[in-house]
Amino acid sequence: MRVVLLLIAWIGVMMVLAQEPESSGYSLTIKIVNEQNQPVPNAAVSVYEPFPGGGRMRIFKEEWQRTNAEGIAVLHADPEQLRLEEELRSADKRRTRWGITVAAAGYLSHKGFLENPKLDTTYTITLKRGAKTLELILRNETGKPLPDALEPAVFEIKEGDETASLVFDYFEDNREMEKMYLSQVRHIHSQFGAERVEAGRYRVPLPEGFEKPLLVLIYHKGFLRGFTARISEEQVKQGRAEIILPKPMRAQVRFDATQATNLKANLLYRLDAMIDYGGDIPFGFTLEGGPLPKGEVKTFVWDDLYGEIIARMETDQLSFLENAGEFFSVSRWVAPAEGDPELVLAYTPPNAEAFKSDQTHTVQVYRADGTLAKGMPYRLIVYDSGRTLVIAEGTLNDEGRATLPNLRADVYYRLEVDGEEVGGFMLNEPESRYGTFRIPPRVGEPAPDLTLTDLRTGNKFRLSDLKGKWVYIDFWATWCGPCRGAMEQIAREGDQVEKAFEGKVMVLTVSLDDSQEPIKPYLEKMGAWEKARHCWSGEGGWQSPAGQAFVIQGIPFAVLIDPEGKIAWRGYPGMFGSLVNQIAQHVNPAKP
Incomplete structure (x- = not known):
């Protein structure tokens, strides 16, 4: 009864708040x-x-x-x-x-x-009108009438992931989809407000002296969605650009949820567009989405799509959290339909037996300090449509070994020890037929005493030389696209760390590149060269001294080492939105 009364009171408060005048x-x-x-x-x-x-x-x-x-x-x-x-x-x-x-x-x-x-x-x-204008001509070859309300969205193309961040700031989402934690675009506003002069002709205001390339996005439901075009620096200088709006593709997608009747989590569909603006990494956004009735088949036909489109069928985030272990996600690229063939995405119940056969494999596991991981629990798993399926589990013997029967040669298996993934193997791939694994150094354990080369001075030093300070290390490589976001964070905030933590924290980066040659030019271009102490541990990539010592399986990856030389945190950099905030989860900037 008390809970009910509290609920009624809460609803009453919300109603009062909702009825408040402006x-x-x-x-x-x-x-x-x-x-x-x-x-x-x-x-x-x-x-x-x-x-x-x-x-x-x-x-x-x-x-x-x-x-x-x-x-x-x-x-x-x-x-x-x-x-x-x-x-x-x-x-x-x-x-x-x-x-x-x-x-x-x-x-x-x-x-x-x-x-x-x-x-x-x-x-x-x-608002300002701008010191110069660009005449934007849209040549309509879609086969459809050009809508009077068509609003091309125009943006500056920036370095790295900054273009995606800029565009996302101008997205207007469909609020109805928030209930399912689905961010679906309703409208894309424009950084440079294209003003319609007449059908197919726009005047785009630009700042004084602006001579950078531009990205044009067309999002108009029923006409054309997912189309992008790049306006070159030369066209910006000339003050005129002409873009041909192509014929959109027709796509028919069938979402089959007939086997989902026992699924507690909710299913939804998504149609995502991938935007390639000429940068390092394309970015995507959801054109359309919504709930899927379990036990039924739902077919959609779209005739306004362009570019790289992905159809997805997945459990929604909220109900997945409420029903742990029921995550499901499948996706397929949408190709132009010829003769109206259907693209089919179907829900399938989890089935670990489908990943078993007659092969046997033996693994041996060591702790981070090189001792045998005897007596530790293990699980052999596969990822299936975003789900984790357990194929085998048990305890490592006194030699840190486990014999794993009933395996398939063409499946990539992952090995977890004491709740942590230590690697994987595939039996029909000689280069992936691993049998020996190491557990990464964990929180509370001593950090490996790694020898590094300071790229600015060329001098070598050991991590143990830095005891007495907190040390934040970002592992990365110039060839790693996702690493760019973490490095941009260092470029923005690296020099703020010293002040924010009163000299108690040092920021290091350790490159897994095979040579030192590309590192400095890359960091200088990023504006990060002066913002941290940049290091290299040697050749080998994943098998380099740094990769081996920290058992790095993917980058970007970061660790925070405390003044005693023990690992205080390890994980994905940028989890808290900024470098300073990430470090502040463990180091109090207010204390001397």
């Missing part, structure tokens, strides 16, 4: 004007809680709100999101501002902050 402190008013102090109607406004290092959290019920004829947009606070934001502020006193982004046709967008913001307040933002 003057009650639960709304924010943004006025958008131009440089002549004239109102800018139909401008898109977004106010949010920014995360250090990138990302945002919604505070208001309206992720984006359009201005009226007087240039006014009123955003209404979401009480629950506001409570979360206040908790973040209480935990981190440095959070003193909200981010704001404004986009409007014919104007340069505005990205800035509201310092020490207060609800029930009006803030005025001034």
Whole structure:
């Protein structure tokens, strides 16, 4: 009864909050004007809680709100999101501002902050027209009428992952899909607001002296989605670019959930577009998605797609968390349909027996210090459609060995020891037929006393020479695309660590490149060369001294070593949005 009464009281409070008038402190008013102090109607406004290092959290019920004829947009606070934001502020006193982004046709967008913001307040933002313009011509060869409301989204192409981060800041999601933790694009706003002059012709404002390449995205449901084009520096200099809008592809996808009747988690479908803007790593976003009824078959036909499109069938994140172990995910590339062939994605129940046969393999495992891992529990697993299936389990004998029967030669198996993956093998691949494994040095254990070469001085030193300091190490390589994001974080914050932790923390990077030659030019281009102590441990990549000592199986990978030389943390860099925040989980910057 007490729980019920509390629930009723909570609902009552939420209803009161939802019914509060705009003057009650639960709304924010943004006025958008131009440089002549004239109102800018139909401008898109977004106010949010920014995360250090990138990302945002919604505070208001309206992720984006359009201005009226007087240039006014009123955003209404979401009480629950506001409570979360206040908790973040209480935990981190440095959070003193909200981010704001404004986009409007014919104007340069505005990205800035509201310092020490207060609800029930009006803030005025001034948009600029830009010092130069680009004439953008869209030649329509889609076979469909060109929509009057078509809004090409135009962005600066930046280094590395910064382009993707920039574009994501202008996405407007479909709020209905938030219930399933599905981020589905509803609209893409523009960094440089393309203003329609006539059908197929736009005027794009640019800042003074701007001569960089541009990315154009077309997202208009029913007409063309997933199309991108690159405008070169030369075209920007000339002030004119012409883009041909191609005929979209037709795709028919069947999602078969007939075998999912006993699945407790919810199933959903997704249609993702992969955007290749000429950078190191393409980025993707969800064009469409929604729930799938279990026990049924659902077929979709799309005729507005272009580019690299992926169809996915998976369990939604929320119900997966509530039903541990029921994760499922399959995906297929969508190709142009010729003769209307169907692409089929089907749910299949987990079946470990499908990964067994008549092969036998023996493994031997050592601890990080080289001693036998005798008596430790192990599991042999495979990943199937995102699920972990256990093929065998037991305890390593006194020689640290386990004999594994009933295996298939063409399956890649992974070995876990004491809850930690130590490697894998495939029996019909000689280069992957591993039999000996080591457990990585774990939290609380001494870090390997590795010998490194300081790339700036050429001098060698040992990790043990750094005892007395906290040492953050980022393992990476120039050929590793995902490593770029972690290195960009070091480029942004590496020099802030010394000040934030009063000299108690040193940031090292250790490259797994086979030679030193490409490392310095890469880091200089990234702007990271002066931001950390960059090192190399020798040739060999995964088999290099660093790779072997820390048993590195994937990069980027990071460790934090305490002043006593023991591992305090190990994992994926950037988990807390910024380098300083990551280190601050273990080192208190407020204490001397």
